[in-house]
Each structure stands twice: as structure tokens, then as C-alpha cells.
Amino acid sequence: MGNPTAAMLVIGDEILSGRTRDTNTNHLATQLTGRGIRLCEARVVADDHAAIVAALNALRGAYDHVFTSGGIGPTHDDITADAVAAAFGVGIDVRDDAHEILKAHYQRTGLELNAMRLRMARIPEGAVLIDNPISAAPGFTLGNVHVMAGVPAIFEAMVASVLPGLTGGDPLLSQMIDVPRGEGEIAQALKDLAGKYPALSFGSYPYQRNGAYGTQLVVRGTDAGLLAAAMVELASLAGAA
């Protein structure tokens, strides 16, 4: 299916230590699905230069888009921008337009634009800034890599400003049906259906509720007609013994 592809790269020790739950991947996944862009892989790496560079180079070569989250703040462990520059083999320095954005923000808030905060104006050569309507410090797009903040509210605002500029694909449609029986009982019929509709993907998600087994069946694809036909067959599967 010719939909554009994407990967997510979450950067941050706090996710890997368990201190913080990553919510950005789920948000991005939902947004991309809505635009017909297929999220194919997600990775979490530590605040480690070599690890970030290696992941960036693997992902940007394999997918149409890479979205990153985290590591673009003012502190010593915010090293994402430098890692992106290294991955692309380009220079990085404080850039005038980003500097102006920070100056205006700190004048407005009465805080000092000190040397560490100025690090947030370091932008790799050739990048296009991504607006940050919440705390000013911009993200950026370089090639097919979109570099965004880790704070969820800022990440989400940046995703909202990046997505309209990307070429989407046919919307990825999905439909769900709840079947009051165990996954193993309907697995053969589901396999047969999956074989009959190779353009659709069939997922099954077992649950137990009040002691009874049930399964949620989810069908995904881009062809609304096929999807409707498959749902009719699934519904009869749900009703049949």
C-alpha cells in the first residue's frame, strides 16, 4: 500500500529509567494514521550522542519521515540538535532567526537569555524552524527529520504545525467489532478472512471482563469498500457458533 512511511525516535534517559512514561509516540501514531502516513517503527534511545546519531541514520534511510522527541532544551544533556547535525554531516551554530525568537520571548517574560538558554538557538545548517507556540524555543526540520520537544504539550503543538505540510496518503481506515468469545476460537476463521482480503490487516485483541473471555477484532486498510465487505463477514463470524 503506497502510503508514506514514518518512524518515531524518542530521546531521553527518563523514559528508559521508567521515571517518565512516553506519551508522544501514541499521539504521533494517532495523528499520522489520520493523515494516511504509516508509522512503521518507534525507538527510544538514551541521551547519548553515538546512540542518537546511529538511530537517526538508520531510521532516516529506511522511512520517508522521522519524528524525534526530546533533548532540545537548555541543559547539558540536551544534545539532540548536535546529534542531528552530526548525522547529516553539517555544521551547527546559533542562528539569527532562532536567536531573535528567543530574545523576544525572554524580553516578554522578563527572564534572562543566558548562555545556556541561547543553546536553544543552535540550529543545524539548512534546517527549517518549527514554531513553538508555548515556550518559543523552536524545533526544526532537516531533510526528512522533524526535531521536536519532549514536553508533551509542546510536542503536540509542533506536530500540529508540521503535519499539514507533509504529503499524506489514502486515509488509513479501521473498524472494530467486539466478539464475545475467546481469541483462540475465532483464530482459524480470522486467518481465512485475512487470506481472502490481503489488502486489509486483521488484528485481534483478547480481553477478559467479569470473568468472560472476549476479543476485539480490528480491520485496517485504505479501501472503504473492502473494509465494509470484511466487516459483514466478521459480523457473521461474531454471531455464528
Add this chain to the structure above:
Amino acid sequence: MGNPTAAMLVIGDEILSGRTRDTNTNHLATQLTGRGIRLCEARVVADDHAAIVAALNALRGAYDHVFTSGGIGPTHDDITADAVAAAFGVGIDVRDDAHEILKAHYQRTGLELNAMRLRMARIPEGAVLIDNPISAAPGFTLGNVHVMAGVPAIFEAMVASVLPGLTGGDPLLSQMIDVPRGEGEIAQALKDLAGKYPALSFGSYPYQRNGAYGTQLVVRGTDAGLLAAAMVELASLAGAA
């Protein structure tokens, strides 16, 4: 720091479509941290044989342990066990001990152990079973790869049975202090401290609460004395202008 290392591999289209939030990575991260095992990387891949095999081989070569979540149920898209066998280049078939476990479970519950459910007794050659106290179908350990269910309650039970058998490291200690000022204001002092205590890692997490900026500072390491010394300095940082 000589702690054992680990990676997490989450397998499942439903995470990448945004339908389901992965909670297993956070659970594993917390449990590993408590045992002094360092979670260095996490990946999410689709229900795709080649993608699972490639990720398994990359991760099992790079880290002491790999934990997987998802894809070991009875349906056609549960392909993790076959992918693990392929990654290790070993055979896979229904194994007697796993078969007996399923037989007993389905006799007890009065359900039929049909051909699709029997797929859950397919175990790669040389693997050791992981107990599933909830729905019987076992996970398994092959080499340094621990293959577990995606359903969170089952994943967590399997982690609980695997972890005591692994060699841990010095406990990864952490302490946190809440500083009522912006991340950018304390970034330079934090950088200086990080330089003074190279054996510790310093993380800073900005927040905004009732309109006021603040920062949570987290220090991590295995040396309790160093950690205490750094916290004294951080506390004075929190109090100073």
C-alpha cells in the same frame, strides 16, 4: 558503570497505529532499574517477520538481555516465536511440555484446544519456558532473549518470574529535588555539577504549574555516597539566587 544492559522490543501493529498505548516498556524499565539492569534502548516494530528478525538480531548482539512483548497468541498475526527461531537459526515446532500445559489449561476451562490454540505450544529449539500464571500459554527464553506476552497483566507476571533468575547489578539509585525556577536559569550550575560528578547522571525536567516555572532535577547513579554529596550541592543550588 558495569551494570548489565538490556533492550525492550515491543511487537504489534496496534501500538504503531495508535490504537493501543504500550505500558509494558515503562513497567519493564521500572523493574530493571530496581535490579540494577540498565534499559538502554526500546523499539516498537510491526507484526512483520523481517522487521522482527532484524530488530532481534540488532538488539541481542548489542545488549546483555532483550525482552520482547507481544505476538505470541493463537492468531495468524502472532508470529513472534517463528521470528525468534529464524533470528537464532533454530527449528521450531509444538513441544511436548508446552503442549501439556495447554492441554491441562483447556481441560480445566472446558474450552477446545484447537489447531490455532496449539500454535501457542510452538517453541524454538533450546528455549526454556516462562510460566504464564494467568492464561497458561507460556513465554520462553532463548539465549539472551526473553519472549513474553503483550497483554500487560501477563507480561508483568512473566517479568516477575524471569527477573529473579538474572544477574543484577549495583542498584541504580536516584534522587529528585524540585527547584522553583526555570530550567534555563540553573542549566549552567547543573552542567558544572555534572562535570564534577562524572559517575552520576543529572537530568532536568521543566514544568509549569499555576503559571510558575519550575524544574525537577533527578540525579542517578550506583554510589550512594556520591549521590548524597551531589544532592547537598543541588539543594544549595535550589536555595541560591
